[in-house]
Amino acid sequence: MEGYDELFGGDDYLWFWEPMLSEKRSEREAELAWRLLGLEPGMEVLDLACGHGRLSNRLARRGARVTGLDRSGRFLERAGADAASLGVEVDYVEGDMRELPWRDRFDAVLNWFTAFGYFRDDELHGILRRARGALKPGGRFAVETHDPSLLMERFRGEGILERAGDFLLERARWDPLRGGTATEFVAVRGGETRRYELFVRLPGFTELRGWRSTPASRASAASERTASRSTRITGEWSSSRTPESQRSASSACTRARAAASCSRFAGSLSQPLAPDGWGRGTTAAPSRS
Numbered sequence: 001m002e003g004y005d006e007l008f009g010g011d012d013y014l015w016f017w018e019p020m021l022s023e024k025r026s027e028r029e030a031e032l033a034w035r036l037l038g039l040e041p042g043m044e045v046l047d048l049a050c051g052h053g054r055l056s057n058r059l060a061r062r063g064a065r066v067t068g069l070d071r072s073g074r075f076l077e078r079a080g081a082d083a084a085s086l087g088v089e090v091d092y093v094e095g096d097m098r099e100l101p102w103r104d105r106f107d108a109v110l111n112w113f114t115a116f117g118y119f120r121d122d123e124l125h126g127i128l129r130r131a132r133g134a135l136k137p138g139g140r141f142a143v144e145t146h147d148p149s150l151l152m153e154r155f156r157g158e159g160i161l162e163r164a165g166d167f168l169l170e171r172a173r174w175d176p177l178r179g180g181t182a183t184e185f186v187a188v189r190g191g192e193t194r195r196y197e198l199f200v201r202l203p204g205f206t207e208l209r210g211w212r213s214t215p216a217s218r219a220s221a222a223s224e225r226t227a228s229r230s231t232r233i234t235g236e237w238s239s240s241r242t243p244e245s246q247r248s249a250s251s252a253c254t255r256a257r258a259a260a261s262c263s264r265f266a267g268s269l270s271q272p273l274a275p276d277g278w279g280r281g282t283t284a285a286p287s288r289s
């Protein structure tokens, strides 16, 4: 069993994180995904690693035809129950995002809340390739993750979440050799202690952009008749914290966009790794053409 299976397979993750994933926040993130992906009612969307469906269900409520894939049956049960109570239909599929069965099926794919970096780089390349293959020509893939350069600015190695007298202790460090965060969590609930370890690879926007031209993606691009030149990797960034820097970031973004390269900060924060809404980024990549 891998570290993320242990963390996401039980109920500690939702118990401690769910209060952060408020209705307001999830609605805001669904709005952002809708906009970044250029969605319209009736479009086919794949939510990769959809978790308990907080975005899938909201995108479906806006009229998208959503498929949510996750490895945790427990999360999918909850996602389905929430869909029923919202009166929306979502096709929830239990599976591994490293093995996608679809070809040319979706208008858009999203992967949200730092659910991208759990694997080795060759597996991450594979996810990008398969997501690309699952997209119709012209489709878009949005990844929401921490951008390491902004995360570093505010990195906080330790944090505690508390809910109803239970505690989740978190100790994180940046691993410069692997380019990601290695985090140890200790959940103390009802007199029991559980320990989890999770490594999250965080390729920054610049690095991710370079992944277009790795040997693996070139080989696959050739075999899939999708020359790497036709994959555009774009993004945006901004800070939700300082309107001033947000303004300059977004004008930099607008300029950079002309050159089809920038990255936008989507704002708010989940983990105590980085306080006050810093450190999460949104990168849209790649679009198929």
Ligand SMILES: C[S@@+](CC[C@H](N)C(=O)[O-])C[C@H]1O[C@@H](n2cnc3c(N)ncnc32)[C@H](O)[C@@H]1O
Pocket: 004, 005, 008, 009, 048, 049, 050, 051, 052, 053, 054, 055, 069, 070, 071, 072, 075, 095, 096, 097, 098, 111, 112, 113, 114, 115, 118
């Ligand atoms: C941090 S949660 C994010 C959930 C959701 N995207 C959201 O925004 O709330 C990470 C999710 O990744 C899922 N996951 C981890 N490894 C996976 C894999 N190999 N295939 C599919 N899902 C996976 C976990 O089960 C968990 O639901």
